[in-house]
Amino acid sequence: xxxSLILGGLAVLVFPxxxxxxxxxxxxxxxxxxVIAAGxxxxxxxxxxxxxxxxxxxxxxxxxxxxxxxxARIQTAMIIGLALIESLxxxxxxxxxxxxxxxxxxxx
Amino acid sequence: xxxxxxxxxxxxxGIPDHVTYTWLVMVILAGLTFIASRNLQLxxxxxxxxxxxxxxxxxxxxxxxxxxxxxxxxxxxxxxxLFILTANLxxxxxxxxxxxxxxxxxxxxxxxxxxxxHWIGVRKQxxxxxxxxxxxxxxxxxxxxxFVIEIISHLARPLSLTLRLFGNMVxxxxxxxxxxLLMTQLILWALSGSVPGAIIGGTGGIVTIVxxxxxxxxxxxxxxxxxxxxxxxxTMLYISAAIEEGEHHSEQHAGHH
Numbered sequence: 001x002x003x004s005l006i007l008g009g010l011a012v013l014v015f016p017x018x019x020x021x022x023x024x025x026x027x028x029x030x031x032x033x034x035v036i037a038a039g040x041x042x043x044x045x046x047x048x049x050x051x052x053x054x055x056x057x058x059x060x061x062x063x064x065x066x067x068x069x070x071x072a073r074i075q076t077a078m079i080i081g082l083a084l085i086e087s088l089x090x091x092x093x094x095x096x097x098x099x100x101x102x103x104x105x106x107x108x
Numbered sequence: 109x110x111x112x113x114x115x116x117x118x119x120x121x122g123i124p125d126h127v128t129y130t131w132l133v134m135v136i137l138a139g140l141t142f143i144a145s146r147n148l149q150l151x152x153x154x155x156x157x158x159x160x161x162x163x164x165x166x167x168x169x170x171x172x173x174x175x176x177x178x179x180x181x182x183x184x185x186x187x188x189x190l191f192i193l194t195a196n197l198x199x200x201x202x203x204x205x206x207x208x209x210x211x212x213x214x215x216x217x218x219x220x221x222x223x224x225x226h227w228i229g230v231r232k233q234x235x236x237x238x239x240x241x242x243x244x245x246x247x248x249x250x251x252x253x254x255f256v257i258e259i260i261s262h263l264a265r266p267l268s269l270t271l272r273l274f275g276n277m278v279x280x281x282x283x284x285x286x287x288x289l290l291m292t293q294l295i296l297w298a299l300s301g302s303v304p305g306a307i308i309g310g311t312g313g314i315v316t317i318v319x320x321x322x323x324x325x326x327x328x329x330x331x332x333x334x335x336x337x338x339x340x341x342x343t344m345l346y347i348s349a350a351i352e353e354g355e356h357h358s359e360q361h362a363g364h365h
Contacts, residue, residue, distance in 0.1 A: 072172075073172075076172070076173075076341070079334070079337070079338065079341075080338065080341055080342070080345075083272065083334075083338040083342075086272070086276075087268050087271065087272040087275075090271055090272050090274075090275030090276060090279070091271060091275070093275045093278075093279050094271055094274065094275050097275075097278065097282075
């Protein structure tokens with residue numbers, strides 16, 4: 001099962017090059033890879049960012065339940081922390097947007 | 109991005125759209141404050157009351173985070189916060205260009221913050237002590253290394269401020285644009301007259317409309333407030349770090365023992 005998935009993934013990765021090589025098109029062979037890289041990178045970033053934010057929120061809620069008096073301060077700290085964690089995923093988003101939309105980059 | 113998003117309804121020739129809408133934000137903010145402060149009263153009513161409540165919120169956050177000496181920086185922080193908040197919210201109105209979904213606007217705000225907190229720190233402590241603090245409390249041999257690392261981390265601050273705001277806004281706008289594209293396609297399919305189009309397209313169109321109005325827009329409004337809050341909050345933390353660094357060591361020791 002897993003091996004077939006890996007092979008399928010490799011086929012997906014190899015296919016655009018093969019197709020474009022067969023066409024003999026000059027330039028632009030990197031564009032399919034850019035799309036794939038943007039998708040996979042964004043997926044990994046979003047998943048791991050979700051894990052990190054989940055841990056942060058879990059312990060913040062835990063702390064708020066233990067000490068309701070300090071809830072406001074904990075919430076502020078939590079929001080700052082969430083923003084800092086989220087910005088790591090945002091970097092990936094920016095890279096993905098550059099890969100998808102910026103045509104002027106000479107990847108070669 | 110340009111392929112997905114519509115050009116705004118109103119644009120001046122020869123001037124980038126985000127600049128036009130930055131001017132609109134400036135006019136809105138300046139006009140509101142001018143109207144509200146033209147006839148000041150001791151017991152505020154209406155618009156004056158509303159703006160005073162907003163300002164008091166800023167003041168309370170500043171008091172919580174920076175303590176009493178933070179009041180001095182209220183103009184900088186409140187201006188940044190109100191500008192970014194208004195720009196974020198205005199970007200949600202269909203037919204306007206997103207002001208904060210352009211890197212230049214955000215970079216301008218972040219560079220103002222970068223310059224401001226270094227200037228405040230230098231003025232508070234003097235140039236040499238402020239620079240000395242970059243080296244940190246490490247042995248003499250490690251100080252040059254620490255200095256370089258600290259400079260890099262300070263240079264990363266405006267970058268991360270810029271990219272955080274930009275990424276959040278642009279990501280949301282692209283999501284909205286894609287959903288709107290899907291919505292129009294589905295509704296056109298539903299109106300085309302074929303039976304599967306009427307069933308699938310009609311259901312899909314209603315689902316996307318409900319999803320957008322009920323979930324995406326509230327989420328975007330929340331993000332708009334949150335990002336403005338985060339920007340101001342990080343600015344406050346940077347400023348208070350710059351002005352407190354001088355007494356840092358003695359206070360920390362007194363506090364911890």
